[in-house]
Amino acid sequence: MNDSDGSKAAMSPEEQKVYQAKQKHRAAIMAGLLFFLVVLFYFITFVKINSSVS
């Protein structure tokens, strides 16, 4: 923990729960987005290679 963190008040257990739920939700969405981008880039690469071959 750094100095700037130390100067701020700690969260209550309820606030921490809300914070962690928010973090979990964001992480799940980020995982979904990354998976979507992997699939998208796969198809983009496929289309680009195909068009350059033909």
Place this chain on the structure above:
Amino acid sequence: MTTASTSSYKLASAQDLFALTKPRVMTLVIFTAICGMLAAPGTIHPVIGFTAILAISLGAGASAALNQWYEHDIDAVMKRTASRPLPAGRMERETALHFGVGLSVFSVLLMGVAVNWLSAAILAFSIFFYAVVYTIWLKRSTPQNIVIGGAAGAFPPVIGWAAVTGDVTAMPVLLFAIIFFWTPPHFWALALFVNSDYSKAGIPMMPVVAGRQSTRRQAFAYSLILAISAIAPFTFGMTGSVYGIVAIVLSIAFVLLSLRVGLSKTEDPAAMSAEKHLFSFSIIYLFVLFGALVADRMVFA
């Protein structure tokens, strides 16, 4: 062990990050970009076309995030915008800035790598134009803010066109002109009946600075230029009769509604039915006009 701070407690939710992109405004951006793409001569692979629309949407979302980052003080005093994530205190300003810059860079790179670098360059310029020229420079300094800033919203069909053809000809420039000249009567009609909100925020909107009568006259003048721009593609033989008939009928209706606004003298926002009608019709006008352009291309292709 780490202890979360009160600052960290402001961790933006996914919903608030999404709200930062102004999804409702984005629908018009996506629609006009798709129309620009479908109206362009030539074909584009569906995967690349989808990627182009995605990049345009992300770019529009990035502009909106940067706009809200800069305008958090204005948004806080306006009833319409006070519940946005930043003025409502649900998000740190830095989060909006990082989100906006990150999304801008990603959208431009995605467009450049997957589609072509001309459309990526136009997308980059449109983000810069909206975030810097409109939001930071013009909005707070001149009552012409809407006129010049409206150019940012006029880029999507040009980008869509450039994504397909790799160039920019007279037709996408006319599509740009249609949205550019549509913006003043559309926004001024809104600003006329929500005048008090803009005054409170200290934004030099035309009705606040030049008065309602001058704004009404200018909205009418712009509607005439809009009508000429909308009918021009048909006049110059760039489109068929499907678009031509729709453009003529819609533009006559738009000019008549603007004339009603121009002749109106009312100062009571509640009684401004002409302004409210023009505002509602202007949204339908743009959707139907661009829809007709695509239908025309399908019929005469």
